[in-house]
Amino acid sequence: MPVSALQTPADTLEGVLASIRALTLPDKAVIEGMEVLSASGRTFDNFSSRDGKLINKIAACDRADVDAAVHSARQAFEDGRWRALAPKVRKKILHRLADLMTGHAENLSLLESLDTGKPISDARNVDIPLAINSTRYYAEALDKVYGEVAPSPEDRLSYVVHEPLGVIGAIVPWNFPLHMAMWKVAPALAMGNSVVLKPAENSSMTALYTAQLALEAGVPAGVWNVIPGLGGEAGDALSRHMDVDMITFTGSGPIGRQLMRASADSNLKRVSLELGGKSPQIVFADSDDLDGAAANAAWGVFYNQGQVCTAASRLLVEETIKDAFVAKVIAVAKTIRVGDPFDPKTQFGAMISERQMNTALDYIEKGQAEGGKLLLGGERVRSESGGYYVAPSLLDIAQDNILAQEEVFGPVLSVLTFNDEQDAYRIANNTIYGLASGVWTSNIGKAMRAAKALKAGLVWVNGWDACDITSPFGGVKQSGFGRDRSLHALYKYADLKAVSISFKA
CATH class of the missing domain: 3.40.309.10 (Aldehyde Dehydrogenase; Chain A, domain 2)
Incomplete structure (x- = not known):
């Protein structure tokens, strides 16, 4: 995958087509900092909605790959290679990721348009800039997370701290692939968690590309893994995994219900759902x-x-x-x-x-x-x-x-x-x-x-x-629960721990 500065945006159809032909298309999972084939060697066909033609074949991850990705994320979390870094260090790395995304914005836009069929102008002017903005927002917010000191008697000090949950499983939709991904990945990383991201099978390429940029930015291997694959295989395995602490999901109501059942059937992992609407x-x-x-x-x-x-x-x-x-x-x-x-x-x-x-x-x-x-x-x-x-x-x-x-x-x-x-x-x-x-x-x-x-x-x-x-995003009734965006999303990926210390007056 290229890591150098990218081309100037073309302003004609012919120019855009030439730029796309020059791209190296991501097609492998990212686990423990490496681009890897699926354990089974299987792939799935990625078709273009623009003309119905095959774009490429992408690694079809299943339970074995999910196990590997979750294990990698858990090891990264437990050994503290990310969460134990000083907030100012994590902040610098996430800003560096946003810088790299900005430098690679044209490639990301081309991949997003190629995958989804959305106008290249929307990818350039809306989707990718908003994904970058989310990354910067949470980079800047992460060292503004404060705890509380509780009112205590003179012989005791009680305080409350925010601690990262652990391994976050993020399942994102195909309509705004990278934009929605960074609504979840950026605050989860900002709070010190590890992430296993499952992109929609229709639109995996920008997530795979950005995970490589994250490694270049300094996010340690294993902290952010990406497992492309079918929802019934990779998504289901992730939602039922006993070592995933939370599933954050944007998508349909029926899948949201499946995720809640999977949580109940496994380890009662937390679930945050942004589902449908009829606005x-x-x-x-x-x-x-x-x-x-x-x-x-x-x-x-x-x-x-x-x-x-x-x-x-x-x-x-x-x-x-x-x-x-x-x-x-x-x-x-x-x-x-x-x-x-x-x-x-x-x-x-x-x-x-x-x-x-x-x-x-x-x-x-x-x-x-x-x-x-x-x-x-x-x-x-x-x-x-x-x-x-x-x-x-x-x-x-x-x-x-x-x-x-x-x-x-x-x-x-x-x-x-x-x-x-x-x-x-x-x-x-x-x-x-x-x-x-x-x-x-x-x-x-x-x-x-x-x-x-x-x-x-x-x-x-x-x-x-x-x-x-800066404004929270989410619904009520059968549109789900939990919020993306704003500081409320940041705290979603953390637990409250209350500590009381007794001492002699």
């Missing part, structure tokens, strides 16, 4: 920025081809402005440039897989069968490329439609109507999920009432996804 974006007639609301309504669900856990997939519009507002949303959606992910001008690329594409198309059909009116899109596009593309789609639906309840995880926006505040909040809360929500209004009282009434881990007023690494 509402509420637009009141009194908003003084309906153009901004329309742009956020469109991009809130069509960004990343709708493959976002916080996608604003339900648009709730006050009845008096519905027709005019929906027309604004459609006008914005029609300007979105669908195209080849490697073209820097593309805004909307391919879905991750043929299966995910077909899921989205099936939901569109079901929504119409249940009375939904298709207002935009609804079909596969760019099929001649061999890739998996679905047009930005919008349907007008009733509250009992399947599209009002089930997560599509694709570019499908459903429009519902409400009459007043209480009606809006009732509809917004009428799902099993509670991840994100939004409201557009110029009435501060209404905004405050909405923030209190909406049952979600995130509430955004007059903006969508209006937050950053």
